[in-house]
Amino acid sequence: MKSNILAGLSVLGLSVAAFVAVGCGDDSGAGGSGGSGGSTTSTTTSSKATGVTGATVTSTVSTGTGMMGDGNDTFAEADPMEESMGVPFVADSAELNPPDTDVDFYTFNGLAGVASIVAYSKPDGDPFASTDPDIVFELYDSGMNLIATNDDPYPRDTQDSNIITVLPEDGTYYLKVSEFCATPNAGCDAAYYDGLDDLTYGVEIYMEAAGALANPIQEAEPNDTVANATPANLLETTTAGQYFATLAYGEFGSMTDTEYFSFTAPNNVPITLGGRLTTNIVFQPPGKTAGSGSARFTGVVRLEDTMGNIVALQDWSTETDATDYAEITAAPLEPGVNYVVRVTGGPNEADGPLAPFFVYSHGVSEGNPLETADVTNNLPATPEVLVHPSGDTDSYFVDGNLGAGDTDHYQIAVEGQPMFAYTCIAQRGGSGIRGLTVDILDAGGDVISTGTEDATTQLFVFDVDPMGETNLTVRITKTSQDALVTGDYYRCGFNFYTPQ
Numbered sequence: 001m002k003s004n005i006l007a008g009l010s011v012l013g014l015s016v017a018a019f020v021a022v023g024c025g026d027d028s029g030a031g032g033s034g035g036s037g038g039s040t041t042s043t044t045t046s047s048k049a050t051g052v053t054g055a056t057v058t059s060t061v062s063t064g065t066g067m068m069g070d071g072n073d074t075f076a077e078a079d080p081m082e083e084s085m086g087v088p089f090v091a092d093s094a095e096l097n098p099p100d101t102d103v104d105f106y107t108f109n110g111l112a113g114v115a116s117i118v119a120y121s122k123p124d125g126d127p128f129a130s131t132d133p134d135i136v137f138e139l140y141d142s143g144m145n146l147i148a149t150n151d152d153p154y155p156r157d158t159q160d161s162n163i164i165t166v167l168p169e170d171g172t173y174y175l176k177v178s179e180f181c182a183t184p185n186a187g188c189d190a191a192y193y194d195g196l197d198d199l200t201y202g203v204e205i206y207m208e209a210a211g212a213l214a215n216p217i218q219e220a221e222p223n224d225t226v227a228n229a230t231p232a233n234l235l236e237t238t239t240a241g242q243y244f245a246t247l248a249y250g251e252f253g254s255m256t257d258t259e260y261f262s263f264t265a266p267n268n269v270p271i272t273l274g275g276r277l278t279t280n281i282v283f284q285p286p287g288k289t290a291g292s293g294s295a296r297f298t299g300v301v302r303l304e305d306t307m308g309n310i311v312a313l314q315d316w317s318t319e320t321d322a323t324d325y326a327e328i329t330a331a332p333l334e335p336g337v338n339y340v341v342r343v344t345g346g347p348n349e350a351d352g353p354l355a356p357f358f359v360y361s362h363g364v365s366e367g368n369p370l371e372t373a374d375v376t377n378n379l380p381a382t383p384e385v386l387v388h389p390s391g392d393t394d395s396y397f398v399d400g401n402l403g404a405g406d407t408d409h410y411q412i413a414v415e416g417q418p419m420f421a422y423t424c425i426a427q428r429g430g431s432g433i434r435g436l437t438v439d440i441l442d443a444g445g446d447v448i449s450t451g452t453e454d455a456t457t458q459l460f461v462f463d464v465d466p467m468g469e470t471n472l473t474v475r476i477t478k479t480s481q482d483a484l485v486t487g488d489y490y491r492c493g494f495n496f497y498t499p500q
Ligand SMILES: [Ca+2]
Pocket: 070, 071, 072, 073, 102, 103, 104, 105
């Protein structure tokens, strides 16, 4: 996807995620780094993190199938993928050349069950680099029927595609790889192609049935009450306190079918940056043209403790946008406490040729630095002064809470930059906050920018002129709290920049 607006959105969103990933410890090599290492404590950082040890596959097997005169332009010419340790792969020397017209077809031996198909093209640490192709995946069954598509992953933490689906049966599948600009109506200009200087990519396919996923959890029916919830604890890596993301899945027998998964919040995740233990739970959208291929939307998702408190709730039952997805983001967890994830089906998705399944990735991590002056930051005269994360002089990140009657003020330094952007998530991350509002105040207390969130609108404002101010004050308020949901958490990121 090439949209500048969405790119900006994702870059900022990524910054929030990437900073969270720092909490995993720099020694992990994981986080937002494109799935290397295969371990992470956060699904925000990368859904690729659900793959096990796959990162070594392309580097240990050097001969590829993608460069053989590029004769793989049709189903009939599809190249069989190689396979290593149960992971079908395309070596990362394959090319989309020329990028505006080339498409590459492959076949692989698919195994029934949950699967994660991952592209590797963008350079490490630069998941939106304009020098490398913006990959799009299309997955077809043995009859060459389209069953799933992904341009950019959900959540959009890179432009390297990631299809997460449940393969219906063992057999041959086709994977079509193309540049986003080669898709119909992409409308890419010459400058874009001029900027591409590395056309290579690779593909790896992690399947549960091949033992190549870190922590796949299939529901065990019946799991329709808290008492018979399917156990879905996170799996610790070889590094204490670091956890693989769980990839949990099941099927909705009907629109109102409800399933429970249980887990205990880990009590040993390192908290080193002033944050708290948080969780992210992200569902893949259904349908074949932009999603997993499932025939049903995910409706209502809840995170509950065993006392029945609803920490987070995401009601997606009226959501039918093909590329929106249910997520719980930045929800706080109490270490050592038991929780359940409660999942209820949504509307039928006519675009989905596969079973009415759901699949979600679930990770835990230290969140952004938590607000520390909840009482004094009520007043604009005494805002809480935010500090940059280590090694980043353009951004600020904070997690906070808005209790009844609460107002939070933060001070951020402009650092001489000509533009800034900000994003926050509360309701759209499952918080009970309603009507989250961010006002940006100048030194005189006048509002120079306002952003609001509701059930269908992400709070994301960009290209804001800081009006020559040295510091800006951020005021965060809400209009109400959902009657059912106890969680009143929010997560924000602020980024100053020079427009390109
Ligand atoms: Ca080709």
